[in-house]
Amino acid sequence: MCNNCNLNLDTERTDDFGQKLLQIVNHSGLSLMISIGHRARLFDIMSEMEHATSSQIAEQAGLNERYVREWLGAMVTGGIIEYDPVLKTYFLPPEHAALLTRAAGPNNFATTMQWFSLLGTVEDKIVNCFQEGGGVPYSEFARFHEVMAEDSYNTVVCGLFEHILPLAPGLEEKLKSGIDVLDIGCGSGLALIEMAAAFPESRFTGYDISEESIGRAQASAAERGLTNITFQVQDVSQINQPEAFDVITAFDVIHDQAQPAEVLNQVNAALKPGGQFLMQDIAASSHVEKNLDNPLAPMFYTISTMHCMTVSLAQGGAGLGTCWGKELACEMLQTAGFEKVDVQELPHDIMNYFYTTTKAA
Ligand SMILES: C[S@@+](CC[C@H](N)C(=O)[O-])C[C@H]1O[C@@H](n2cnc3c(N)ncnc32)[C@H](O)[C@@H]1O
Structure with a gap:
């Protein structure tokens, strides 16, 4: 029996808080992946590409395709990069690039994401x-x-x-x-x-x-x-x-x-x-x-x-x-x-x- 089972909990409140924690888990992971995307220049490179496969992106960036594909998985499921499952191509929308690339200057959130891995x-x-x-x-x-x-x-x-x-x-x-x-x-x-x-x-x-x-x-x-x-x-x-x-x-x-x-x-x-x-x-x-x-x-x-x-x-x-x-x-x-x-x-x-x-x- 769990420790909380005898407590008179407001279950709706607990469920809401669980949802919040779930978001925190995913967003924490994404902050690390965004930091990597910045350091590996993947956002900069993708902002200049049309829809492309993981191999094309990796080749353009001079990076290992298997790692790039796994990173893309986090980006797609996190709502940062778009994916076409038929063509198996990835795309960084310009509206997202405007907040994630070096060209974005002071609007580049990816710079800030580096703090969390650094502090870790x-x-x-x-x-x-x-x-x-x-x-x-x-x-x-x-x-x-x-x-x-x-x-x-x-x-x-x-x-x-x-x-x-x-x-x-x-x-x-x-x-x-x-x-x-x-x-x-x-x-x-x-x-x-x-x-x-x-x-x-x-x-x-x-x-x-x-x-x-x-x-x-x-x-x-x-x-x-x-x-x-x-x-x-x-x-x-x-x-x-x-x-x-x-x-x-x-x-x-x-x-x-x-x-x-x-x-x-x-x-x-x-x-x-x-x-x-x-x-x-x-x-x-x-x-x-x-x-x-x-x-x-x-x-x-x-x-x-x-x-x-x-x-x-x-x-x-x-x-x-x-x-x-x-x-x-x-x-x-x-x-x-x-x-x-x-x-x-x-x-x-x-x-x-x-x-x-x-x-x-
Ligand atoms: C948060 S950083 C800001 C650096 C810089 N002003 C900037 O905006 O990029 C704080 C700086 O204060 C420096 N610092 C800390 N204690 C200091 C001290 N007692 N004397 C001189 N510099 C110090 C650190 O080495 C660090 O470079």
């Missing part, structure tokens, strides 16, 4: 943290900086000039005339590189604690032949450069810091009087009950548990987590000396808030 690689260590406390350090996450660069290309670089920079009053004019800009936790430096190329009169500095990402950033800047940009391995909780910069940016950086309050203090100290701070961070509330209607909240808390919170706790840090939220972010910015903080949202980016604030002159 540390599951054993995270389960151990549930028992022992502590955290899993950045160094344990293979491919983190590669996937982060792809992701932030979509969310930051694609909207940088049209949407993000205009959020800070007067910033573009200052960049044109020539100012000093620092990007903290710059990762692979893609946003800063685009700014350096667009505003040759200004000087750009990128700091990150990761040697791997700074190496990637330096290589990309050299490839572009830029001379107004410098990347340096630097812990941003120890910037220690008083009044050195006109503008400081932080794209998706503060919530996973070991010492976020100290980083914000350092940012305030490193700005010249009247200098601007532009911070992109996750669009969430600090209160779980206010995140119930947030369409991405379960993903945010997942990524937090498996990366953002744990990398901070691994350093004995604050462990703010991805959903530190707007309320706490504003409070911490004010404590760091930023009196007035504007929080804005952009239609192209449902994942982030954009905080702009100015150091008192």
